[in-house]
Amino acid sequence: MIAELARDLKREAERANQRRLLVLAGDRDRGIDAAYDAIEAIGVDEGSVSLVSTREGFRFERVAPRGANDLLGRTREAVVLDCHDRFVPNALGRAAGAVDGGGLLVLLTPPLDDWPGRRDGFDESLAVPPFTLADVTGRFRERLVGTIRTHPGVAVVDLGETEEGVGGSGDWTPTIEREGLTHPSPARARSPPTRPATATFPETVYEACLTADQSRAVRVLESLSTPGSAVVVESDRGRGKSSAAGLAAGALALDGSDVLVTAPAYRNAAEVFARAREVVGADDDEGSDEGTSPNDARTIRAPSGGCVRFASPATAAELPEDPDCVVVDEAAALPVRLLERFLAAPAVAFCTTVHGYEGAGRGFSVRFRDRLAESDFAVRDVRLDEPIRYAREDPVESWVARALLLDARPAVPEAVAGTTVDDVRYRALAPDELLDDEVLLGEAFGLLVAAHYRTEPNDLARLLDAPNLAARALVAGDRVVAVALCAREGGLDPETRAGMYEGERVRGNMVPDVLTSQLRDESAAEPRGLRTVRIAVHHAVRDRGLGSRLLDRVHGEFADDVDYLSVGFGATPRLLRFWRRAGYRNVHLSTTRNDASGEYSAVMLRPDGEAGRSLLDRHAVALRDRERDALSDAHRDVDADVVRGALAACPASESIDLTDHEWRAVVGASFGPGMYDVAPGAFRDLAVAVLVGGSGDVSLDDREERLLVRKVLQGRPWEAVADELDYVSTAACMRALGSAFEPLVECYGTDLALAERDRFVDR
Known part of the structure; x- marks a missing residue:
């Protein structure tokens, strides 16, 4: 029965050049046996089959659920996803994406009626202390089961469940609940690629294209040979955008260009390099294709001296090394601030998946596109619509998009365009309400996707099932215009706190973990906190105070339940100002950059009780004292405006204790003939004092504050500082530094310092 159904599904999939989904629901051992029967029945080579499972010992290639990323960019005739021990939503998207047209995706699941009520290894990851596994719900799987039972192209076989403790062997009769056949028309031939008459790339490059869309994209990418050109290539997954970029990169390298390729990880750019290698004719790259570190360099060298190389x-x-052009693959999975830095390249292509399962934040389309349009680049757009690996209207593609909300979007702009803070209502987004209202869920999750470049299917499961999360929104009528996702943290028992202090990772407690294990505060995980994980405002109503209004309402609701509120984010001057205005204060700046965003992370707190105020006070003082030295070491390359924002948001009071000699040195360099180099430590103490807390006692302009950061705190060479801050000479820069310290002497100077000042002023 199962073999016959599998053959029918495979024949229909091949006829339509689509995929089909076969769900084998019931006992796990029976499911594995049935999967073997199905794979054998459809007659595919075992080398073209992958099985995603926590178990080992299969004839097929086995991929662990946590390693499902290895399927990205690969093509398989069949993929079996074992959903019993650890069902990971991300793995579902990646498993489906690896199945080629005419292929079969097989899910092994518990009985569908029972599945939402069962808990597995993924659920354990949602059981964030102090919550337990019993607190995790099964709403995500309840919704998933609903799509399995209603979506076209999905076959369901009930295998039955064995009694507890009894194996899956013996006589059993499966029941076909859904046959999953859609009886589509035969697949239409792809539109043939052509080489435009005006093309400059070799004929072989266009012959390697598979669709007219691809050849059109390659033709547009030819413009990367001209400085000042920018190209945006957009498509849904499986349309060949990365292949087109790879063909163009290889052709550019053949012509002598140095092409720098980047993506969230090398595996995301593997197809770019595979196609570029075909064009160049290179056998080996410098660096292993199998590595997974985003910092591992890969280089393809062409006989002309050109190359295609990868960097994180x-x-x-x-x-690095001044490339001729840059190709950014999976651009939507990178933060907007990082994307902006590529606008300094001579020429650049941004290739992006419109609906992705690896995180496809719409900051690219909503915010970055405006900044690209305002740049000096001549921008050309190209979109690929025709699927390559399978035909249009593929039911597995639409099912995955529906099940994982890959196409979730905020409300249409026209529906919310006139909204102001006076028009909105604050409301909780209870998980049960989200489960029952697909429009509400889609708009809320769509805003979260738009707000953050790494929102992914696992986050949808967390939104519906994680006991530590709370979602709140502002709605105009019934349209969601702003949403905040918050996580309860802290309140941990002494044993858990002690383990955290010794280096044990405690899931879902980001801020307590940083303060405890990194900053060595053994009691930091005792107060109860609420961390804003995401906050998003509809792009049609930004800059109207809605984000601040939403935070105010969240603060008001939770003030009596927690000791502090917190947030962690990639530090930018704008975000530091936003959170400072919302009452948050800085307690930490990470010592390393995030590999994907290129930013240092800040942690900020807003106390709501005595325990929270104590936590903030001691970590603010620690940050002030730590940054005095870190800015000339680990933070020497932090942007000056990020430093200013981070220190201004630190509420520690000034701590100045200079010796008489140090005061004479400072006064001499400020009002007289002295030199800064005589007592740099004294200048550093004063610079920290004036920048921390955004002191209103001393007024320095922006350039003067940047001068204090770059020269005094970060120890940059005079020449470099003068050049960066546009001083006419190093001598002018030195004089400006002395002038900047004059009001500091006036404000903080001792009687001796002021008397010393008078000696120079009265001359």
């Missing part, structure tokens, strides 16, 4: 996003944004 943060490294590539520095434009």
Whole structure:
């Protein structure tokens, strides 16, 4: 029965050049046996089959659920996803994406009626202390089961469930609940690629294209040979955008260009390199294709001296070795601030998946596109619509998009365009309400996707099932215009706190973990906190105070339940100002950059009780004292305006204790003939004092504050500081530094310092 159904599904999939989904629901051992029967029945080579499972010992290639990323960019005739021990939503998207047209995706699941009520290894990851596994719900799987039972192209076989403790062997009769056949028309031939008459790339490059869309994209990408050109290539998954970029990169390298390629990880750019290698004719790359570190360099060299090379996003944004052009693959999975740095390249292509399962934040289409349009680049757009690996209207593609909300979007702009803070209502987004209202869920999750470049299917499961999360929104009528996702943290028992202090990772407690294990505060995980994980405002109503209004309402609701509120984010001057205005204060700046964003992370707190105020006070003082030295060491390359924002948001009071000699040195360099180099430590103490807390006692302009950061705190060479801050000479820069310290002497100077000042002023 199962073999016959599998053959029918495979024949229909091949006829339509689509995929089909076969769900084998019931006992796990029976499911594995049935999967073997199905794979054998459809007659595919075992080498073209992958099985995603926590178990080992299969004839097929086995991929662990946590390693499902390895399927990205690969093509398989069949993929079996074992959903019993650890069902990971991300793995579902990646498993489906690896199945080629004419292929079969097989899910092994518990009985569908029972599945939402069962708990597995993924659920354990949602049981964030102090919550337990019993607190995790099964709403995500309840919704998933509903799509399995209603979506076209999905076959369901009930295998039955064995009694507890009894194996899956013996006589059993499966029941076909849904046959999953859609009886589609035969697949239409793809539109043939052509080489435009005006093309400059070799004929072989266009012959390697598979569709007219691809050849059109390659033709547009030819413009990367001209400085000042930018190209945006957009498509849904499986349309060949990465292949087109790879063909163009290889052709550019053949012509002698140095092409720098970046993506969230090398595996995301593997198809770019595979196609570029075909064009160049290179046998080996410098660096292993199998590595997974985003910092591992890969290089394809062409006989002309050109090359195609990979660098991680943060490294590539520095434009190492001055490339001729840059290709950014999966651009929507990178933060807007990082994307902006690629606008310094001579020419650049941004290739992006419109609906992705690896995180496809719409900051690219909503915010970055405006900044690209305002740049000096001549921008050309190209979109690929025709699927390559399978035909249009593929039911597995639409099912995955529906099940994982890959196409979730905020409300249409016209529906919310006139909204102001006076028009909105604050409301909780209870998980049960989200489950029952697909429009509400889609708009809320769509805003979260738009707000953050790494929102992914696992986050949908967390939104519906994680006991530590709370979602709140502002709605205009019934349209969601702003949403905040918050996580309860802290309140941990002494044993858990002690383990955290010794280096044990405690899931879902980001801020307590940083303060405890990194900053060595053994009691930091005792107070109860509420961390804003995401906050998003509809792009049609930004800059109207809705984000601040939403935070105010969240603060009001939870003030009596927690000791502090917190947030962690990639530090930018704008975000530091936003959170400072919302009452948050800085307690930490990470010592390393995030590989994907290229930013240092800040942690900020807003106390709501005595325990929270105590936590903030001691960590603010620690940050002030730590940054005095870190800015000339680990933070020496932090942007000056980020430093200013981070210190201004630190509420520690000034701590100045200079010796008489140090005061004489400072006064001499400020009002007289002295030199800064005589007592740099004294200048550093004063610079920290004036920048911390945004002191209103001393007024320095922006350039003067940047001068204090770059020269005094970060120890940059005079020449470099003068050049960066546009001083006419190093001598002018030195004089400006002395002048900047004059009001500091006036404000903080001792009687001796003021008397010393008078000696110079009265001359």
